[in-house]
Amino acid sequence: MNAQEPALTRQGLSTPEELLTGPQVMARLQLGRFAVYDLLRTRQLASITLGRALRIPAHAFTDCIRTRLEQEAAA
Structure with missing residues (x-):
């Protein structure tokens, strides 16, 4: 790996794993901080x-x- 590539990659894959921050997850789910945490x-x-x-x-x-x-569908 060179300095340009992220250090973390999924095992067995050549592409780096995308890592999200709490605020990014909040935005994607349209949920508040408390719900995500x-x-x-x-x-x-x-x-x-x-x-x-x-x-x-x-x-x-x-x-x-x-x-x-899946849980919602099974209920």
């Missing part, structure tokens, strides 16, 4: 910490939505 706290939405920065992998974001849709 509650999803993180209850581990319904996976995240990683890099130093003091919290980041949500894009695949974790889509997995969370997919899981919620």
Whole structure:
């Protein structure tokens, strides 16, 4: 990897993993801070910490939505 490429990549893929911030997730879901951080706290939405920065992998974001849709459909 050179200095231009993000350090984190999904295992087995050559493309870098997109990492989202809390505010980016809030904007995409059109939810407030408390609702998004509650999803993180209850581990319904996976995240990683890099130093003091919290980041949500894009695949974790889509997995969370997919899981919620499946739960709603099963109810």
